[in-house]
Amino acid sequence: VEMGGVAFQTWGEGEAMRFAAVQMSYPSTDWNDRNVCGRAERQVWFATTNDRSIAAVKDPKKRKERLKEAFSAWHNPVTQLIEGTPADSILRERDVSHKYSVRPVLNLAEVIDYEHKMQCRKALAGGTSGDDDGGGGNAVPASMAGPGPAVVFVGDAVMTVDPVLAQGFTFAMESTADLAQTLRRCCGSGMGAQIPAAATDDSDSESPPEACSLKFNPDRLRDELDFRYHKRYDRLLGLLRSTELVQALAQPESGTVSGFLSRNFVRPMMRLAPEIVKRRVFNYTMRYSLGLTLKTGEKTKEKESGAELSTER
Template sequence: MQLTPLGCILSRRCSAASTKAAASCGKSFAGLGVCVRLERKNLWRHFSVDTDAVGGGRPSGERLRIAVVGGGAAGLSTALHLAPLVTAGLIGGPIDVFEAGERQSSSIGVGIWSTALYAFRDSKDVESHQIVFDDMFRKGTLSEKVGFRSPSGDWLAESNLAGDKTPDFLFLRESDMLGALRKGIDHEVQRGRVVVHSGPSGRIDSIAEDSPEPWSAPLLVRSDGPENNPPEPTERDYHLIVAADGMNSVLRKTYGGHVAKRRRRFLGTGAMGNESDGLLDLPGDGTTEDRWDVRTHSEATNIQDRHYHVFRGNSTVTRDEVEGLENAFQTWGESCNMRFATVPMEFPLPGGKTREMHTWFITIDDESISSEADPERRKEKLLGAFADWHDPIRQLVGATPAAEISMERAVAHVHSCEPVVNFRRVVEQMRGVPFPSGSRGPVVQFVGDAFMTVDPILAQGFTIGMEGAAALAESLERCLRQDLGGATGPPLGQGSGGRLAFSPRLVRKELLDRHDRRMDRLICLLRSSELVQALGQPTKGSLSGWISRWLVRPAMRLAPGFAKTPFFNRVMEYSLGLHTGGQNK
């Protein structure tokens, strides 16, 4: 049996006036991480109190408590990567995951680059991580070659993804990907390191803005009763709240984008513009200029229309029935944001058999198609728009049931959101009322689509979200291990004399530094997206479309394969941030 602390595996109810008294409640469990439930002023709070300090181990006091809002790929990955830190005694367990409802996953294929899975693969001693990694690879297909074609069918170039130095591209059904993550979460729930709150108890409305605690606050859960009922606070309050609730994140819309002018950073893409960094509360920082403006906040959290729709489907045709399906390929259009791509996929069936399918994607800006409500007529119009494109495009789309073809408008955030590290100042600027005296509030960290929803043209949304989850856990581990010497925080309650087992200022500094390091990865993806948009998916009548059709593509046809393949491999690697040193740090 493993004897390392498991966070709040053990719990004890304690009526005490302070965290100091709560800590004494748990001394009989010396050497273990004990979760003490403290009742103060009729409000239940849960503390993760470490009582090992007497034995010369970790510093005594409250350990970092974390909530993850969102049960998608980014949220589940975040909880999985943080779970080992509970066992290590670095954070207070359990990690609370709040999901508003069961995510309706699709059977349509999605791609994940192996950079998102390295952290799972390399955690050999973490059972849940191996469950996720093994299950995804068992149910997915690796794509080793991707071809680039013109609408007439001629081959422009090829990218070779095979090789030890090249990241793998795993393709699997979205339902299988999320299913693998849920299997890992179920394992952590059984071990007591994660608790999942779903349904009514997982519908987060906001963060308690009147919390008297110096460095934490509870979340507010939407009431299940009449609409005018106020939201209820969660039982626990949290030092770190991870917003992983997607593109339409409630926490991003409310608290993201409130900035102090720390510096202006030119990112080199129109999608990002000039990045302004968030509020600081760090010792010795005298360079910030507080500002609050409704228009600025709206711009910072705004969603941008990318002016095309994405159609996706799984085709049942096989390689034996149709030629040209041996490898993945994408066909670059010449106007109207038109582009086609397909990726082969095999997944296991009961009895040891496998099934072959081909997931295809179409992008186009045509209101006559997107406004058609009838699926059959929409499919006919889609086939008509690509009638003069090469085979096997029509065969793939034609074999897909119309009702199973999904359609989504392509949108992206205008800006990324950096951590909110001074919740108090944000609320005071936003509400125009003073925050409780002596309270700074929690950190709000954005991950996945809540951090920034990117243009779907390179299909790296899941990848960058899962990478970000691993990077967050790595940063926290680095910071908290550095803190093992005995960090001390201010009192946890007025006059309580309580202690924290971590430095809240050091955590804030590390998360801001992490944000800066991750920006290099994001910039590479945004620049690559703009390049592919210009060359492979041009708008009607655009100069970039003319250049791509009459200059770039003829040059690509003439260039030898030994020169083109390394170039396209390099572009792919650049989009993943592999040549910046910032992709997974």
């Protein structure tokens, strides 16, 4: 839709209604539909509602009219955007919000990891390595204290938080950067490891099997991945809490305590609050959602971990 570059997002108070629009441009060869830079300019918009009667309409033209009727009382240019969009270009999709999904309700991997750590601690307390060969006094490496993640997820595969704060792409870049930094630390020069080759069935061979040289240290790589795997929950938990707070304030649900408090107390206070107060609250909420308000000890621990890996490398 051509609307002159308007970008906004508006939330309603009922039926989970939301409307947002943002400018988009793309290369175009049509001289009648391009700017001086050779690009066509459009407006991309989306609307949400939990009114199932609108989604149940099969005919695109009738569904467009129902949608326009539902948003008829909204500010401009909401109705103009809906009206100016061809009915066949309005896509209908089911929008599902996953709440409280920082981690699984029952994570069997963490249960196994915890039991394995307890076994290793008992072995260390008894002065043995935990092996059946009776080797005493051997310290159990950190990587042996738990298997850690077997698969590393990045991007949207890591989280299923409702995209209220629009940080999905940001979180994807962060997780990818963490993985790249881990690989640089653990797979650089001097970080290789020697592992014995598997025994062969050739009984005629008298020479011992040669060791296989790896380009990385598997124990250190697993330790680093395990550290970032658990640290990521702090960042994700902050994003989830901020999302729930913003959603409760901006789109209160009828019949709920949070909706009642938001509509009758929080919103009136926000209207009366000075601009400097609202700006500070907003800035802190965004910093918290981005993980920039973590405790100094957690940041120091991460720096020490990185320094230790770099020194030993």
